[in-house]
Amino acid sequence: MDLKTWAVFVVAAVLKLSLNFLFPSLHSILGQHVEVTTSMTSFKQLKEGLHLYEIGISPYDGGVYHQAPIFLLLFKFLGKFGSTTPNSSIINVFYIFADIITAYFLCVISKSPSLAKTNQLADWVIASIYLFNPLAVATNIARSTAVLSNAAMIGSIAHACYNRNVLSVMFLALASHTNIYTVYLVPPFLLLWTSTTGASTASVTKYLTLFIAMSAGLASIGYFMTGSLQYLSATYGSLLFFKDLAPNMGLWWYFFMEMFDFFRPLFTYIFQLYSFIYVLPITFRLHNYPLMAITCIVGITTISKSYPEVGDLGVYISLLSLFRFIFPSVRYALLAALVILHSLVLAPNFYHLWIYLGSGNANFFYAITLVYTIGMTIIITDTLRATLLIEFQGTQDPSKTVIQI
Template sequence: MDLRTAAVLLGGVLLRIAPSILFPGIHAVLASRVELATPASSYKQLREGLYLYDLGMAPYDGGVYHQAPLLLPAFTALGQITSLAPSALPIAVLYAALDTLTAYFLSKISLSRKQLQWLPAAVFMFNPVVLATTLARSTTTISHAALTAAVACATAGAATPSVLLLALAGHVNAYFCYLAVPLCVLWATTARGRAASLGLFAAASAGLSYTGFLLTGASPFSFPSAVLMLKFLTPNMGMWWYFFIEMFDFFRPLFTYIFQLYSAIYVVPVTLRLRREPLFALACIHGITTMSKAYPELGDLGMYISILALYQDIFEHVPGALLSALVILHALVLAPSFYYLWIYLGSGNANFFYAVTLVYAIGLTILIKDTLRAVLRREFEAVQGVAVEGAAAKRAVVQI
């Protein structure tokens, strides 16, 4: 690790621990923001699930807890050592350590790609939405650490640890299971090896779910069904909630399947087209699910931007980078204001906040489209052995 990366990690740790000491109430404020915490990641709902679990009650029966079952025994064991209050110093240290691990693994991946080692770590550690998500104590922080560890192991050639770590990430965030498809390109070079890796991933995921069943008594399908079937409708930065609030209950199952299919349908085509760049295929799929999954939050946006920072050489070819940044920033500024007008003042309605989420989705779409175009253009230049410049760079090229 070079000196710059170490300085970035140290600065990020201090930035995460200091608010717990100086502003103990900031965690409760941020945890109540729908942009930063959802039913699938909220620390408040995790503590409610822990309360039911400690009483010996089934945590999923009350319609309150919608997160991974293994988080309950893990945080119960942690609660026997220290306070689980979000402002407690041990919790602050734990979340800072998870973010530090994420940034460290991002720097290792960047080094393996012969890019600036410190830049992805800095983009992650000093990203305001990542910092706010960590201070809100979202469990997304846990899944991001496991995901980046899995990718770092895959790029280093350690396939088995990568498979197990991705299974852990998928256990906390069900949509990360999609990322097994692009990662299997890194796990093995033959079709038989990739099938074996995917089989091991499925077995590890089933083993984690069954372990959760043994420890909590909850059905192995309780958590996936709670997330995938959208059992808890609350406003968030996604496009689902308003649509399903306005829908008759009779049609909800059909459109739930359609919306989930939209999130999944890109996985195999994107991986096949970007088979020479499996890491970018992972980034692209993660960006799509960030926009289209049932319970999106801003922490996913921060992780997506941090992964894009691994491709520092493409941004000179991304024409809409400034536009997408301004559109997303516009949505991030207006979302809290419109939510306040709707919920607290009553001078607005749900359309205000939902319009901002659509703007947010447009900004993400522009960013995904332009970065994908830049990677394909670089691949075209490498295959053809020519640089596309001037007017030719703007001309559409059909490449299969």
């Protein structure tokens, strides 16, 4: 890690501290934007759940809190060192540290053996792409708990790249405990975990068993905290069965608002199946590029899961920055960037027109989320095509190209 990278870490920390100091209400403003946080990641709802837990009431009574019980333990522990209000010093430092450790893990991944032969971006550039990404900055200042889930996921990738598989399994189990869609990454992670020993039945079984055991251990925390398994319905049940119909940047909410209740179970299963159906084909097809398989699946779940937010896009872009060798083969980067920028600018405006001014309707906001999805789809398919083209060429040297007719 060179001096420039550490300088980026310091500047990013100073920037976030300055924003919180100069604009103390910014976290509250961003926390109310449905593009930045959802009911599954909202810090406001986390505070309500923490208050209920501290006064001896189950935080999962009343349908207010839908996040993992481990967050309650974490923020109760942080409360011993100071106030856990969104703009307190301890929360500022904690969220800044989470972002910096995520950027550090990204730099570690870029130097891993699986990417060592490629011409990588400098560490300070990779760190900057994440730390100064406006989407990641907004998610951090809004105190979305997705920041912590993403840090655990990136940490799992970093440890897997260096064959520290037990730590990788632990981080992935933690990420899956806080965001159930991270379970989709288990198949490509198995390729990383067994890369040195070979994908034998014994090694696959060992790591799957370890992952299930760690996940069960984390799940038991909720039982011992609340004395029942009610939290499973309030957390994973709400996520999987889409119980909160609040608008977000995803595809689900409008369909289910317009749908008769009789059809909801069927289409819930269909939508969840759609978000999963790409996992195994991508894993099998990109078995030579497990890191790219992970990145593609992260991108797909960003647009297909029930409660997406723009911070997911920030993480996906940061992961893409690790694959510099595909950049010359990417065709539609400018188009995708303009489409996504267009949607990110118009989304809060259309939501404001609909909810606050009453001069628009749900179609305004949903139309722009469709544009956002189109932009994400262009990026995912374009990078996937570029990866397969390089594999077909048998080289990661962009100077050797294939003429397509």
